[in-house]
Amino acid sequence: MNPLKIIFTVCTNNYLAQANVLAKSVKKLAPDYTFYLFLADEFSPEIEYSKLENINFINWQDLPIDCEDLKKKFDVVELSTGIKASCFKYLFSKYEAEIVHYFDPDIRLFSSLNHLDAYFDQASILLTPHIFNPIKWQDGSPNENLFLRHGLYNLGYLGLKKSEAAAATLDWWEDRCLKMGFNNPKYGFFVDQLWMNYIPLFHPKETFIILDKGYNMGPWNLHERSLNSKNDSSFMVNGESNLVFYHFSSYNYKQHEISRHYRYTFASNPDVKPVYDIYQKEMIEAGVEKFELFKWAYTKKKSFLKKFLKK
Known part of the structure; x- marks a missing residue:
């Protein structure tokens, strides 16, 4: 009997187009996975959720x-990231899953996950670093200090196989995220992500750091990665590895440029424009112009972090 395998994401109503693009790529390239979405928002009567392809919705308030x-202490980013460990635990428990991958909603698969799953033969916790090579120091972001503030590993992706190490990691990580999952690098908090620096130390034999540059390519590592087209929908990274998934972090489909946060542009990195052209088209087809208008249902009390720090 094949092990139950799950892919999930977490998002709010205004990110449902991105999540729909991810879900469609999962259906095409990882059909042996069941796809779940935890809605970190209130369900809206204006959205026909059942028409969103390949998505099984879970109300985040069903988490124990x-x-x-x-709702009182977290903003939208803090809430959406802070519940990830709880979502993993819910999926492992309720559905008796053996393998669970988390992907941010603004990721799209471009290749099969078969090789990714093979890494579980070596460990039960899979991480992808932001960068592998030094960045030439220059004006603008990213420079290496960015990852000292935000974490060595990008938690837009995390893969776990059912194990004692994974369970211990989730218990510890959940506790930290729910209590201290704030977005304030000045005080040493960066939502769920910064905590993961410790995991290769806490569980060295059960942690596998994926060194293949085809995994979690994104706008912070373009100094070390370039794309070549294999065909209209698949790509090679540095002429060596298949592009397995690309992280379209902070992409704005209206401006159609790589990112508002990083120095790279289509002028400096024209090789990545084809994947952004694909993503822009698919986002529009998925209804981004409609979904982006939805407002988050909750409002954080802005004084909460200061009160927490004074404890």
């Missing part, structure tokens, strides 16, 4: 955590 507390 103090949701009212999180």
Whole structure:
């Protein structure tokens, strides 16, 4: 009997177009996975959720955590990231999953996940670093200090196989995220991500750091990665590896440029424009112009972090 395998994401209503693009790529390239979406928002009567292809929705308030507390103290980014560990635990428990991958909603698969799953033969925790090589220091972002503030590993992706190490990691990570999942690098908090620096130390034999540059390519590592087209929908990274998934972090389909946060542009990195052209087209087809208008249902009390720090 094949092990139950799950891919999930977490998002709010205004990110449902991105999540729909991800879900369609999962259906095409990882059909042996069941796709779940935890909605970190209130369900809206204006959205026909059943028409969103390949997505099984779960209300984040079904998680066995103090949701009212999180609504009061977290903003939209903190809430959406802070519940990830709880989502993993829910999926492992409720569906008796053996393998669970998390992907941010603004990721799209471009190749099969077969090789990714093979890494579980070596470990039960899979991580992808932001960068592998030094960045030439220059004006603008990213420079290496960015990852000292935000974490060595990008938690837009995390893969876990059912194991004692994974369970221990989730218990510890959940506790930290729910209590201290703030977005304030000045005080040493960066939502769920910064905590993961410790995992290769806490569980060295059960952690596998994926060194293949085809995994989690994104706008922060373009100094070390370039794309070549294999055909209209598949690509090679540095002429060596298949592009497995690309992270379209902070992409704005209206401006159609790589990112508002990083120095790279289509002028400096024209090789990546084809994947952004694909993504822009698919986002529009998925209804981004409609979904982006939805407002988050909750409002954080902005004084909460200061009160927490004074404890």
